[in-house]
Amino acid sequence: MLYIVPTPIGNLEDITYRAVRVLGEVDxxxxxxxxxxGVLLKHYNIDTPTLSYHSHSGRAKLDKILDMLKNGKDVAxxxxxxxxxxxxxxxxxxxxAIEE
Amino acid sequence: MLYIVPTPIGNLEDITYRAVRVLGEVDxxxxxxxxxxGVLLKHYNIDTPTLSYHSHSGRAKLDKILDMLKNGKDVAxxxxxxxxxxxxxxxxxxxxAIEE
Numbered sequence: 001m002l003y004i005v006p007t008p009i010g011n012l013e014d015i016t017y018r019a020v021r022v023l024g025e026v027d028x029x030x031x032x033x034x035x036x037x038g039v040l041l042k043h044y045n046i047d048t049p050t051l052s053y054h055s056h057s058g059r060a061k062l063d064k065i066l067d068m069l070k071n072g073k074d075v076a077x078x079x080x081x082x083x084x085x086x087x088x089x090x091x092x093x094x095x096x097a098i099e100e
Numbered sequence: 101m102l103y104i105v106p107t108p109i110g111n112l113e114d115i116t117y118r119a120v121r122v123l124g125e126v127d128x129x130x131x132x133x134x135x136x137x138g139v140l141l142k143h144y145n146i147d148t149p150t151l152s153y154h155s156h157s158g159r160a161k162l163d164k165i166l167d168m169l170k171n172g173k174d175v176a177x178x179x180x181x182x183x184x185x186x187x188x189x190x191x192x193x194x195x196x197a198i199e200e
Binding site: 011013014015016017018020021 | 111113114115116117118120121
């Protein structure tokens with residue numbers, strides 16, 4: 001399953017208990033910038049493997065994530081701040097995941 | 101200081117770490133319905149004293165809260181679900197607190 005997880009904009013405490021739980025439970029976290037997200041994940045002691053997925057990621061990376069999902073893996077998508085969606089690379093992934 | 105604290109709509113996990121910290125640190129929590137909010141507060145082991153403040157609360161109750169604020173007390177305002185604001189009794193309290 002693909003989880004779209006909102007992350008803090010500015011204050012690390014501005015994240016919900018559900019979001020932190022999901023980030024700790026999934027198999028992979030697809031990050032817009034693994035270094036930026038690393039600060040957040042470290043703060044909450046989350047050691048889930050990360051992979052980068054951003055606006056310059058090609059179709060190969062998108063297919064890799066789709067394959068994970070098809071194989072029953074749980075993946076959380078996060079952006080640098082806020083909710084992944086229309087205005088960032090999340091759009092292509094969410095669209096493709098719905099089509100599959 | 102008056103804190104306006106958003107609370108979960110349906111899923112108790114949908115509250116931020118900052119919100120839970122603030123609810124635990126303030127002197128009083130003004131609740132739209134102390135019984136509804138009791139479920140949330142108990143879930144997070146928050147034992148801050150509560151007081152009811154809702155659409156049928158009169159000016160006396162509002163003045164009591166304003167007095168607490170003037171005396172340096174910290175009060176968090178929460179509604180039954182979501183963010184207290186325009187469409188609930190929070191409006192009168194926030195307006196009055198700004199005027200003071």
